[in-house]
Amino acid sequence: MRFERICLIVLDSVGIGELPDAKQFGDSGAHTLGHIAEKVNGFALPNLQRMGLGSIADIKGFPATDSPEGYYGKMAEVSVGKDTMTGHWELMGLRITTPFNVFPDGFPEKLISQFEQETGRKVIGNKPASGTEILDELGEEQMKTGAWIVYTSADSVFQLAAHEDIIPLEELYRACKIARRLTMQDEFAVGRVIARPYLGEPGAFKRTPNRHDYAVKPPAPTVMNHLKDAGLDVIAIGKINDIFDGEGVTKATSTKSNLDGIQKTIEVLGSSFKGLAFTNLVDFDSLFGHRRDPEGYGRSLEEFDAYVPQLKAGLGPKDLLILTADHGNDPVHPGTDHTREYVPILLYSPSFQSPASLGVRGTFSDLGATIADNFGVSATDQGESFLHLLK
């Protein structure tokens, strides 16, 4: 075993430039990191820069460094999708060839009426929308009528927004389970149901951290299943447990924010485990990418960067830190949805002797294959390990 512990952190939506097939996704020219760097004055990520960020792509203010501390590169997504589940599943060795259904015209009447009948409340909305804009539009009506706000996006998501003072959280979660069951039917095949509770008054609604995701299980075993079956730890921090619907997870911790996720990751590094600690930091995506807020996105990246030294300090001599992403969400690109991009990979271990480029990896699954290779468990049929390159 080359590394005893691997700490993998997904910076949700931190893409690093359009993929060759971006046009098919309406994402020509997308570059999450590059466009943030162009928009945000004084933007600096000194710790990521030291690890090799500037050597991955051409980013304003991030020159290539002569001797990066870590291995660096970027990875292409081969699955047909640019959503969180598809991205994470590919990282762990799956290639998704049948996309989830999306609902640009809202959900079919049949599904909505089944849902209304089983939950005993009417539905309003039922269209693609930004989660904060739909509250401005329909929150007040929900407060008056007690109807569900249902909305979707360019992703395969059935999102259910409910004011916590009007519809109790427990009822919202129950309704999500009903929606989860109904949307499993083949004719609908929705990737994720998401509870979107909020509070406040008209004009000043605020979503609460009580969001909950109800995903479907990955269609096949992932590298995480193989690690777990081999008796290794797979510690899920943040949304990871939901994204894999608990598959291959030995311990799960939810988080309230990026900072909470970073701190919990540092805590886990301070405990003794053997295997994988897998964190998702979703604020980049949900608070800034979908909100098309490059300034907020940039500041949030700077916040993460400031904790990199602590993350590194939590590593033992035989530990490995990996930073990557699951898709892009260019805050400068038209619309409010994810963007089809390469994702960066930055690797750091105190044991590294001669860090270098890992080049452009053909699939996110190269990462899963590398992790499997490291722990001597079987990989999936996707991806090639680059473990032998890490010197």
Ligand SMILES: O=P(O)(O)O[C@H]1O[C@H](CO)[C@@H](O)[C@H]1O
């Ligand atoms: O606009 P909000 O509600 O944040 O929703 C976004 O979050 C969903 C899940 O990540 C995406 O599909 C997108 O719709």
Ligand SMILES: [Mn+2]
């Ligand atoms: Mn994501």
Ligand SMILES: [Mn+2]
């Ligand atoms: Mn998203």
